[in-house]
Amino acid sequence: MGKSINNNYHKKLVIGLFGFGVVGEGLYKALQQTSSLNATIKKVCIKHPGKKRNAPEELFTTDKDVLLNDEEINVIVEVINESEPAFEIVSTALLNGKHVVSASKKMIAEHLPQLLQLQKKTGKSFLCEAAACASIPVIRNLEEYYDNDLLHSLKAIVNGSTNFILTKMFEEDLDFKDALLLAQQLGFAESDPSLDVDGWDAINKWIILLAHAYGIVEYPTNVVFNGIQNIQLSDAVVAKEKHYDIKLVAQAKKLLNGKVAAFVLPQFVKHDEPLSFVKNEYNGVVIESSFADKQFFYGKGAGSFPTASAVLSDIGALRYNYHYEYKKLYHHIVPELATDFYIKAYVSFDDWKFIPKEKFEWIEEWHAEEERKYLIGVIAFSELKINNWWKENNTSLILSPEPIIEDVEIRKLKKKSLELAGV
Numbered sequence: 001m002g003k004s005i006n007n008n009y010h011k012k013l014v015i016g017l018f019g020f021g022v023v024g025e026g027l028y029k030a031l032q033q034t035s036s037l038n039a040t041i042k043k044v045c046i047k048h049p050g051k052k053r054n055a056p057e058e059l060f061t062t063d064k065d066v067l068l069n070d071e072e073i074n075v076i077v078e079v080i081n082e083s084e085p086a087f088e089i090v091s092t093a094l095l096n097g098k099h100v101v102s103a104s105k106k107m108i109a110e111h112l113p114q115l116l117q118l119q120k121k122t123g124k125s126f127l128c129e130a131a132a133c134a135s136i137p138v139i140r141n142l143e144e145y146y147d148n149d150l151l152h153s154l155k156a157i158v159n160g161s162t163n164f165i166l167t168k169m170f171e172e173d174l175d176f177k178d179a180l181l182l183a184q185q186l187g188f189a190e191s192d193p194s195l196d197v198d199g200w201d202a203i204n205k206w207i208i209l210l211a212h213a214y215g216i217v218e219y220p221t222n223v224v225f226n227g228i229q230n231i232q233l234s235d236a237v238v239a240k241e242k243h244y245d246i247k248l249v250a251q252a253k254k255l256l257n258g259k260v261a262a263f264v265l266p267q268f269v270k271h272d273e274p275l276s277f278v279k280n281e282y283n284g285v286v287i288e289s290s291f292a293d294k295q296f297f298y299g300k301g302a303g304s305f306p307t308a309s310a311v312l313s314d315i316g317a318l319r320y321n322y323h324y325e326y327k328k329l330y331h332h333i334v335p336e337l338a339t340d341f342y343i344k345a346y347v348s349f350d351d352w353k354f355i356p357k358e359k360f361e362w363i364e365e366w367h368a369e370e371e372r373k374y375l376i377g378v379i380a381f382s383e384l385k386i387n388n389w390w391k392e393n394n395t396s397l398i399l400s401p402e403p404i405i406e407d408v409e410i411r412k413l414k415k416k417s418l419e420l421a422g423v
């Protein structure tokens with residue numbers, strides 16, 4: 001029997017590309033080496049026409065409508081920096097009947113409900129694998145493989161720059177500024193690096209992954225997060241003493257009451273945990289599900305080619321009209337975001353006056369002699385959601401390795417009976 005060729009699979013993709021920065025140029029080069037894809041870039045829309053670029057001049061325009069109104073262009077790839085212009089481009093492209101591939105995590109996180117509506121209304125694909133964990137195919141896996149309600153938890157390093165900075169600072173003794181500069185030079189950092197350092201980029205990616213993992217659609221500022229801006233060298237000393245690494249960890253866990261606890265915070269990670277293995281600009285995702293137990297995805301989370309590889313894969317998927325079904329959102333009961341649980345955390349600070357000690361359920365350890373003081377205690381998660389003392393006045397909060405506590409009352413009773421027994 002001869003081979004049958006499905007013409008749909010081989011349909012020609014004519015791309016209009018927005019942005020020719022680190023990712024856009026990476027994609028341009030990668031596409032030149034991937035002729036099997038049957039995809040060509042017809043036009044590239046850029047903001048600054050004067051710059052020297054490694055591509056023929058006639059490819060470029062500054063007029064977005066040249067791409068958006070070109071009927072031959074059937075795919076818009078959007079990899080620009082600014083969130084609002086990106087949303088305008090993406091929505092116009094979808095409404096004009098084009099498929100869209102985007103890497104703009106901030107734009108997607110801030111406009112998720114509208115993007116979901118646009119996909120429903122237009123029936124066009126909107127793919128964004130590059131927007132979370134760059135080269136790791138985590139979105140499509142969450143969509144397709146974990147199409148059930150057995151997903152217990154996700155724990156991930158989703159920001160390459162902060163992971164790079166933490167690695168350089170704590171393992172190679174570089175100072176913060178030099179490590180950040182290096183991340184910028186290597187093209188990992190956002191053009192406004194505070195988006196990385198203060199945790200915005202990580203929470204934006206987490207918002208996208210929560211939608212694909214659990215069907216939870218939340219606005220970034222509704223989910224508790226912080227970056228690495230308050231982490232001190234003294235925190236690293238404590239971490240070393242306790243044989244931990246410090247990582248910026250995004251996590252989501254299904255609780256016994258059916259709700260999902262989700263947040264992005266610095267965390268102590270044990271050396272034998274998979275995330276401890278994730279260094280520099282690499283990202284990692286640990287997924288726990290009912291029968292598979294633990295699985296670990298690992299790969300480059302930032303940089304030109306790793307990010308372009310995810311865009312390329314999305315472009316490839318368009319050949320067979322792939323689209324996200326958001327199954328957890330549309331075909332399952334969406335769990336509520338939990339606030340009624342407790343967390344165990346290390347908190348370091350300059351002065352006791354900044355710490356509301358009475359809000360802790362209990363304090364397991366405290367060190368008040370040094371100039372930089374710290375405690376390890378258990379506190380209601382809702383306190384982190386309502387108040388900001390834990391990230392102000394140079395205070396640094398780092399979660400314990402197993403931070404989520406659901407049975408605080410039982411533990412309190414146990415502690416009390418042990419105290420009464422004089423133990």
Ligand code: HSE
Nearest residue numbers: 159160161188190302
């Ligand atoms: N600034 C981002 C990071 C780039 O460092 O992870 C990749 O999304």
